[in-house]
Amino acid sequence: MARPELVIRTTREDDWREVRDLRLEMLRDTPIAFGDTLERALGYEEAEWRTRAKRGESAVQTVVVAIEGDRWVGTMGCYVPDAATGPLLVGVYVTPDRRGGDSGVTDALLDEIERWATGRADTLRLEVHEDNPRARRYYERRGFAYTGHSREYELEPGGLELEMVKRLR
Template sequence: MSEISVRLLEEENWSEYRDVRLRALKESPEAFVASAEEEQSYEESRWRDRMQRSRRLLAEEGDTVLGVVSVGSHKIAEEGIGELFGLWVDPARRGSGVARKLLEAAAAQARADELKQLIYWVGTDNGRAVAFASSFGFRPTDSRRPMEIHGVDDAEDAEELAMVLPLSNSAGVPTSL
């Protein structure tokens, strides 16, 4: 078995990102705000715009795509704060270290982009994700928001919890949460 590698996708890699994003939306629709049906109709220009707004990191083993994660700060007003989002790992590879590799690469990219903290919104009922994020160094905060989920009937009361990962000596919680 070859080693898992993670690479940063550039704008010209938009179709690779599109393919894994649509795969993730189809496989785990409950984990995303958008739907595969909605996003598969997007034009190339929209995918390219997404590539410019946030960093997209792809986990691979040889030529096989194993997962993806995004890091961006375009929705956060506070300087030096980024958000980790869109984390997805192929179900056959969950629990095999792919998510950890993606988070390590995302944190390294955020540091390279001079971010001081990463926010990761996790479903409050997703104990496995909360435990995983905590094991990586994310700390839970008191910030909650309603979870936006497509195609899930019993999600009316679902909430997300903001978890924060300090990337520097800064230990505070962002004020914009």
């Protein structure tokens, strides 16, 4: 049976339930990757989830999702924390059975983020955990390079987030 068409779009406030469910899946699957904990996220009220869902409608940040049929299979976000450093890619997640080059989910999400970021800066930055080799290899294949900068990861004392950057134009 053929898979449903993959739709990439920004999130909206009305998506708060799906945003919540995907975020909880993310935190269960890869607890070191998202700067949050499952325990904390389970305590969020509806208002917090609505705020998170509205990020896709913002002029200063974006959140995009990949949807197959009625199933949310991935997400990425981007915002500009500092005009000097430019857009920062955050919240990258693809559900386990849709990971890998042949699914196209990760590439479709990153293509959309890069389009958004290109309108704002010449480069796109990200931070990836040193113990996430699959993500690191993917970003390298997509043209990201290590800057040599790193910072301690707040949820794992002694763990590092490595900065990578890609030239967009």
